[in-house]
Amino acid sequence: MSLVLSERLRAETKDLHTTAERAGIMPALLRGELALDRYCALLRNLHALYAAMESALTRHATHADVAPVVFPALFRQASLADDLAALHGPGWAARFAVQPTTQTYIARLQDLDTTQPALLVAHAYVRYLGDLSGGQMLRQIVARRYGLAADAGSSFYGFGDSAAVKAHLHAFRAGLAALAASPERIDALVAEARTAFGLHVDLFNELALAPAQALPTKLRI
Numbered sequence: 136m137s138l139v140l141s142e143r144l145r146a147e148t149k150d151l152h153t154t155a156e157r158a159g160i161m162p163a164l165l166r167g168e169l170a171l172d173r174y175c176a177l178l179r180n181l182h183a184l185y186a187a188m189e190s191a192l193t194r195h196a197t198h199a200d201v202a203p204v205v206f207p208a209l210f211r212q213a214s215l216a217d218d219l220a221a222l223h224g225p226g227w228a229a230r231f232a233v234q235p236t237t238q239t240y241i242a243r244l245q246d247l248d249t250t251q252p253a254l255l256v257a258h259a260y261v262r263y264l265g266d267l268s269g270g271q272m273l274r275q276i277v278a279r280r281y282g283l284a285a286d287a288g289s290s291f292y293g294f295g296d297s298a299a300v301k302a303h304l305h306a307f308r309a310g311l312a313a314l315a316a317s318p319e320r321i322d323a324l325v326a327e328a329r330t331a332f333g334l335h336v337d338l339f340n341e342l343a344l345a346p347a348q349a350l351p352t353k354l355r356i
């Protein structure tokens with residue numbers, strides 16, 4: 136049954152994955168052409184999103200409907216803060232706005248936290264499997280674009296070497312397979328994952344339209 140969950144999540148979000156790849160700032164990011172201030176704004180919004188998601192996941196780490204996909208080794212809140220400190224320096228939290236879509240996203244995560252924690256699984260799926268998949272391609276693009284050495288500024292994508300990334304992917308999928316999800320729960324998880332992708336599309340569009348931010352001279356890339 137839970138193999139069905141993994142397969143349905145992939146098949147039924149495929150269209151929105153393609154939309155997300157093409158939305159707003161993403162094509163420029165993929166081409167290695169995104170200005171640093173916009174990249175920092177993306178990280179700042181992801182930081183707010185992961186903070187909400189990871190505190191909810193932590194709160195439900197022993198809940199049978201959530202526990203199989205809670206992997207603290209995948210948590211990204213701290214690495215996003217490290218990257219923002221490396222790329223921008225202090226003051227990033229105040230400089231870059233938490234966009235309206237991110238606020239909506241956080242409100243949704245907080246609502247699930249209190250009313251339907253089982254659906255947090257859909258958000259962990261969308262973020263962590265994405266980070267472990269396409270995110271791995273972005274790492275080199277970002278390091279080249281912003282002239283980063285070693286891990287400083289790109290630790291968001293760092294999950295270890297390719298064997299470690301593979302092991303994380305395997306463990307996450309095994310976690311999905313271990314969930315005892317009813318057909319109704321699977322329907323709800325697929326719908327929630329589609330909501331999550333849709334919010335990403337809106338966020339990427341919003342970030343493309345946000346006014347440019349002046350950065351300290353040494354950071355203007």
Ligand code: HEM
Binds near residue numbers: 266268
């Ligand atoms: C920058 C653009 C992106 C690229 C180039 C990209 C690329 C990829 C690739 C190559 C895979 C592996 C597909 C496979 O195993 O067959 C993947 C999987 C995935 N990506 Fe992306 N991706 C991008 C953006 C995103 C975004 C923005 C999200 C989430 C908001 C996301 C979420 C996912 C998820 C959840 C999976 C796992 C699908 C599954 O096997 O169930 N991706 N991506």
